[in-house]
Amino acid sequence: MGKFSSTRSLAWFVILTYLAMALGSVFAFIRMAPAIEVIIDHNGRSQHASERMLAALAESSADGLAGENKEAFLNALSIAENNITEEGETAVIAAIKDLMQADPVQNRTALIEAVLNLSEINREAMLRADEAARHLGAAGAWGVVALSLVGFGLGMILLRRIDTDLILPLEQIHTVFRAHLSGDRHLRCAGRHLPRPIRSLFGDINTYLDETMRIDRKPEEE
Template sequence: MELKRTLLAGVFGLVALNILTAFGAVGLLVRMSPVIEKILSENVASLEAVERMFEALALVDPVADVGASRDSFDRALRAAWANVTEPEERPALTRIEQKKVGAFAGDAEARREVVLALETLSAINRRAMRAADDEAKRLGQAGAWFAVILALLSLVASTFLARRLTRKLLEPLDQLYQVLESFRTGERHRRCTSARVPPEFRAIFDSVNGLLDEQGQPRKLI
């Protein structure tokens, strides 16, 4: 029973460590996914809106009708308002709202202020993306160290189990083989030593020693 408990404890311990490693990896991915999704769905969308507003301003033709460019600008501005994720974005968007009419009317100062506000908006979102990227990297590094620690624990557990199996299973089996092989080759006095072996092997050794004692006794002539 002691040997059985040792084997089962070691096997279940290794299985538990492997399961913990698997769940740790899943948990890391679950935590990283929202960070990556935030970068894609929020900050990237805001940057795209800024790019569309820059494009609309760049394509304004003072001679032609500016309605199409103005409509494109307004759609991008609404998208930016709908996707505000940082408090600093609101003042920049408010400034754009205030100066957009003048910018499309040919007011150079208004146009300059809109451009500066768009650059500010772009910088805010890029900074937020870098922060989210740093958070994702931090989670990745933490997950990597977690996996390393679990791997080391698994190595220690495997080494411990291997030593226990060697001492409680392989060494007794080797001793049993050596005793039987010695008896077969003519060494009649060698016996199994029951010290420091599991109870299961102690009973086996006692039985083997008894059989060897019987076989080693001189046969009576009839």
């Protein structure tokens, strides 16, 4: 049973390899989805708030923020302040608030630069998160490729084992019986390094053919 057991074990290895490949693919995509969601939910929200602040500054007059523009600016600043996710955002938001309290008109250029800095921090964070998601996806893809190659190699070994341990012996049995029916009573099954069940089957077939030939000879001897 040794060779049949090893062939059966090899078949299980092939099955488990492809199962691991399927589960690995699902795991990689599951890990990528939250990363992309974080990009959109956190940094995207702060990025949008920065754009709203810049829009309010662009629409304001030379006298500074007032009315709806000021309200829109402060609302966007509040959103950014409540959505701090990156290092450096706290200091930039504090600087924006200080500039607003001091003199928004005189500090207009510095205020725009601070808002742009906040936008840049979130943009870079989004790029880093996107790159991390891409690396995770690439690692998952290469992992699937590696498992596929392992599965392919094991599959080729399994096919060779099946061919050597099962297909070729069956073909030999077929050849021996066809020869026996055609009148060649001396051809027998033979083979080295075969699984024990196949060797046992060969022995039984050869014994049967020997017994058949002995029975056929009895009338001739009588």
